[in-house]
Amino acid sequence: MSPSAGQARGFWPLRDLPVVFWLLATAVVALVHPALPAPRWLLIHLLLLGAVSHAILVWSRHFADALLRTDSRPGDRRAQSRRLLLLNGGALLVMAGVSLAVWPLTVAGAAAVVTAVGWHGLALAAQLRRSLGGRFRTTVRYYLTAAALLPVGAVLGTLLARGLPGPWHDRLTLAHAVVNVLGWMGLTVAGTLVTLWPTMLRTRIAEDAERSARRALPVLGAALALTVGGAVAGPQWVAGLGLAGYLGGLALLARALVATARARPPSSYPAWSVAAGLLWLAGCLLAAALAVGTAPTWAEAGERFRWLTPFLAAGFGAQVLLGALSYLVPVALGGGAGPVRAANEVLDRGGALRIAVVNAGLLLCALPVPSVVRVLCSMLVLAGLATFVPLLFLAIRTVRRTKREAEGGAVPARGTGRPAGQVTGLAATGVAAVLIAVAAGVAVDPAALADVRAMSAPSADVAATGRTTTVQVAAAGMRFAPDTVEVPVGDRLVIELVNSDPDTVHDLVLSSGPATERLSPGGSTTLDAGVIGGDVDGWCSVVGHRQMGMTLQVRAVGAATPEAAPHHGENAAGDAADDLDFATAPAGSFTPHDPVLPPLTDERVRRFTLPVAEVEREVAPGVTQRLWTFAGTAPGPVLHGRVGDVFEITLVNDGTIGHSIDFHAGALAPDGPMRTIPPGESLVYRFTAIRAGVWMYHCSTMPMSAHIANGMFGAVVIEPPDLPAVDRSYLLLQSELYLGPQGGTVDTAKLAGERPDAVVFNGYANQYDARPLAARVGERVRIWVLDAGPNRATSFHVVGGQFDTVYAEGGYLLRPGDGGSQALALAPAQGGFVELAFPEAGDYPFVSHVMVDAERGAHGLVRVSP
Numbered sequence: 001m002s003p004s005a006g007q008a009r010g011f012w013p014l015r016d017l018p019v020v021f022w023l024l025a026t027a028v029v030a031l032v033h034p035a036l037p038a039p040r041w042l043l044i045h046l047l048l049l050g051a052v053s054h055a056i057l058v059w060s061r062h063f064a065d066a067l068l069r070t071d072s073r074p075g076d077r078r079a080q081s082r083r084l085l086l087l088n089g090g091a092l093l094v095m096a097g098v099s100l101a102v103w104p105l106t107v108a109g110a111a112a113v114v115t116a117v118g119w120h121g122l123a124l125a126a127q128l129r130r131s132l133g134g135r136f137r138t139t140v141r142y143y144l145t146a147a148a149l150l151p152v153g154a155v156l157g158t159l160l161a162r163g164l165p166g167p168w169h170d171r172l173t174l175a176h177a178v179v180n181v182l183g184w185m186g187l188t189v190a191g192t193l194v195t196l197w198p199t200m201l202r203t204r205i206a207e208d209a210e211r212s213a214r215r216a217l218p219v220l221g222a223a224l225a226l227t228v229g230g231a232v233a234g235p236q237w238v239a240g241l242g243l244a245g246y247l248g249g250l251a252l253l254a255r256a257l258v259a260t261a262r263a264r265p266p267s268s269y270p271a272w273s274v275a276a277g278l279l280w281l282a283g284c285l286l287a288a289a290l291a292v293g294t295a296p297t298w299a300e301a302g303e304r305f306r307w308l309t310p311f312l313a314a315g316f317g318a319q320v321l322l323g324a325l326s327y328l329v330p331v332a333l334g335g336g337a338g339p340v341r342a343a344n345e346v347l348d349r350g351g352a353l354r355i356a357v358v359n360a361g362l363l364l365c366a367l368p369v370p371s372v373v374r375v376l377c378s379m380l381v382l383a384g385l386a387t388f389v390p391l392l393f394l395a396i397r398t399v400r401r402t403k404r405e406a407e408g409g410a411v412p413a414r415g416t417g418r419p420a421g422q423v424t425g426l427a428a429t430g431v432a433a434v435l436i437a438v439a440a441g442v443a444v445d446p447a448a449l450a451d452v453r454a455m456s457a458p459s460a461d462v463a464a465t466g467r468t469t470t471v472q473v474a475a476a477g478m479r480f481a482p483d484t485v486e487v488p489v490g491d492r493l494v495i496e497l498v499n500s501d502p503d504t505v506h507d508l509v510l511s512s513g514p515a516t517e518r519l520s521p522g523g524s525t526t527l528d529a530g531v532i533g534g535d536v537d538g539w540c541s542v543v544g545h546r547q548m549g550m551t552l553q554v555r556a557v558g559a560a561t562p563e564a565a566p567h568h569g570e571n572a573a574g575d576a577a578d579d580l581d582f583a584t585a586p587a588g589s590f591t592p593h594d595p596v597l598p599p600l601t602d603e604r605v606r607r608f609t610l611p612v613a614e615v616e617r618e619v620a621p622g623v624t625q626r627l628w629t630f631a632g633t634a635p636g637p638v639l640h641g642r643v644g645d646v647f648e649i650t651l652v653n654d655g656t657i658g659h660s661i662d663f664h665a666g667a668l669a670p671d672g673p674m675r676t677i678p679p680g681e682s683l684v685y686r687f688t689a690i691r692a693g694v695w696m697y698h699c700s701t702m703p704m705s706a707h708i709a710n711g712m713f714g715a716v717v718i719e720p721p722d723l724p725a726v727d728r729s730y731l732l733l734q735s736e737l738y739l740g741p742q743g744g745t746v747d748t749a750k751l752a753g754e755r756p757d758a759v760v761f762n763g764y765a766n767q768y769d770a771r772p773l774a775a776r777v778g779e780r781v782r783i784w785v786l787d788a789g790p791n792r793a794t795s796f797h798v799v800g801g802q803f804d805t806v807y808a809e810g811g812y813l814l815r816p817g818d819g820g821s822q823a824l825a826l827a828p829a830q831g832g833f834v835e836l837a838f839p840e841a842g843d844y845p846f847v848s849h850v851m852v853d854a855e856r857g858a859h860g861l862v863r864v865s866p
Contacts, residue, residue: 145187152228227245544705619764636712654680730784733788756856768861785831795826806834
């Protein structure tokens with residue numbers, strides 16, 4: 001299948017290099033994603049809109065030339081170059097526009113992409129009309145259908161970038177993904193593989209391949225229409241039925257592809273990569289049809305489909321792209337049989353290893369594994385895919401060298417292929433690398449480790465009966481069921497534990513020592529409690545679960561007297577409060593939490609990614625705690641906007657237990673967006689800010705008090721309309737510390753008793769005494785205050801200052817005039833701001849006028865200079 005003169009062979013930078021640049025950008029974003037807005041969106045679009053769309057424009061034209069046998073016309077290559085420039089420039093504008101939340105930029109980019117693809121479709125249609133006929137004209141019709149669908153997907157994507165209310169966002173997200181991934185990309189791949197697949201396998205095309213392709217196209221088109229129609233206007237089951245129908249259309253094509261593979265099994269990286277991509281497509285479609293079709297709401301359907309999207313992108317999109325390019329690029333570079341064969345051998349290097357690493361890693365990422373394991377596996381997947389780039393440059397270099405050698409009369413060495421045993425060994429090495437990543441992740445993730453303890457009985461002198469008592473215990477709803485088990489003295493106890501909670505991690509610790517690993521939702525394990533000689537207490541060690549009643553009692557039947565068991569509570573290692581000294585200043589290198597309110601920007605759709613991170617932080621001089629945080633800080637990042645702004649928050653649970661997020665700044669049903677997600681999962685939370693105020697956000701996973709007290713809170717500042725400008729604007733969040741051991745988590749016993757060790761502004765005791773807020777005499781200063789609690793109220797006061805403006809819970813209590821205010825009173829989860837000007841230079845303390853709290857850390861200074 002040779003290209004026409006319009007697609008001349010040899011290195012063509014505009015054809016061959018943009019895909020490489022898009023792939024490199026994808027790899028870079030994957031490595032630095034925590035620092036970027038909407039990294040998940042950006043990763044998927046770099047790969048699919050950037051790399052895949054460029055490849056589609058190049059290689060669908062390549063195949064159309066070959067299949068239709070049309071003569072190249074003057075200016076064809078120049079027109080193709082302009083289309084490619086328009087497509088790539090438009091894709092860059094779309095990504096910049098969405099990332100920066102500049103909608104006109106997004107619209108301009110989408111228009112450029114649509115123009116390039118529309119122009120491409122018209123060129124293909126003209127070719128089809130003037131062609132003399134051919135056996136596989138149907139493939140070009142696949143390309144035309146795909147080109148007609150992309151503008152629909154682009155319009156939907158542009159609307160999504162503008163911001164849509166709740167259910168419409170989920171509906172159109174599904175429609176947008178289906179049109180672009182299954183329409184634009186899926187139809188192009190399906191049509192191409194009718195002829196490319198047997199060519200890659202170096203065998204004949206199956207007899208019924210063309211007929212299967214003709215029959216499948218209307219089925220695939222109808223399925224896409226049903227899916228998009230169901231997403232836009234119908235119930236979830238209609239969209240699920242459409243996805244199932246698309247899978248059925250692919251099955252019509254698959255018969256010919258499978259027959260070809262049975263006649264000549266895949267033996268090279270390109271063929272195995274394409275085959276693996278098709279398997280991921282089939283698996284994701286089946287999962288999507290079930291997930292979307294059975295979802296109770298569109299919010300849930302959207303969340304389920306979003307979870308599948310990375311596997312569609314990496315498993316299907318990336319693997320088909322790299323497999324096809326690994327076969328096609330050597331052909332396009334040309335130079336004769338020797339250079340093409342040499343390039344093929346370079347791009348096939350380590351093929352079995354790469355295929356095994358990518359697919360085993362992706363499979364593990366799809367399973368409920370600990371977050372560290374998922375991160376390590378995803379890095380292996382990235383490495384396995386990214387090796388294509390250096391191999392591609394090496395292949396280009398090899399082609400050039402081989403051509404020079406051939407011109408000099410040298411005979412290129414012929415490749416001998418790899419023995420089957422070597423291929424198997426490479427594949428086994430890839431699987432082993434993934435398993436090593438799993439072992440390393442388990443080794444460093446405390447939530448994945450079994451807490452290895454001695455299997456000792458509470459009574460060393462009890463006579464063992466030789467019998468074993470086995471009981472089944474379920475963990476669900478902050479309870480063990482049953483919560484009491486009876487065991488004859490001397491029997492060995494074996495507990496079969498199942499975590500029946502849909503979204504919360506649990507474990508079981510016994511006072512005698514034995515303990516399970518932490519179980520993900522749906523997980524199970526067996527715990528050998530040893531020979532029972534007396535009563536034993538058990539509990540879930542996840543912070544706060546024991547205090548909420550998640551306990552288990554093992555009663556020894558026939559024991560003479562109960563024996564006291566050693567206590568292994570959450571904070572049994574000592575108390576960091578013993579090291580708390582409010583008179584101690586922080587170290588000279590100490591950097592305070594920035595109290596300056598971030599400036600208000602112009603975008604109206606504001607996207608943030610909040611990864612849950614468990615970090616050890618200093619909360620007072622010499623006192624550290626292991627905090628649960630949003631994006632690594634407590635308080636979490638400040639979100640600042642206006643009334644009418646749309647906020648899209650991606651919560652990624654990189655912690656070891658279940659977490660959630662609740663934004664008071666939005667009004668919507670909490671069932672879906674505020675649900676608890678287990679480690680390794682993510683959700684997207686969208687709300688429109690319809691009312692002004694300073695609003696709290698926090699983790700709402702039970703026990704909520706423990707999650708807030710351990711650092712999971714932050715502020716959303718929505719400015720009132722026409723808020724006057726001031727010289728300085730600060731934000732202070734008051735919260736409480738209930739200290740566990742040094743480096744430990746919140747002490748839930750103190751929390752339940754409402755006995756805080758410290759009350760602090762912005763997460764650290766007295767930090768603004770050491771690093772005061774700055775102001776100048778006469779400047780107008782606005783101080784936003786939010787009481788994050790979880791339990792203590794505040795009465796915010798600036799010593800030596802008087803407020804002429806007070807705003808609380810969405811309304812002004814005081815405006816400039818003859819009156820003044822001395823304090824802003826707030827209950828937990830309430831907020832507002834005060835404004836004042838300082839009359840002379842000096843240090844002005846600000847405090848909670850609940851004085852006992854001021855004396856235990858809720859204290860700071862405003863340093864006013866002349």
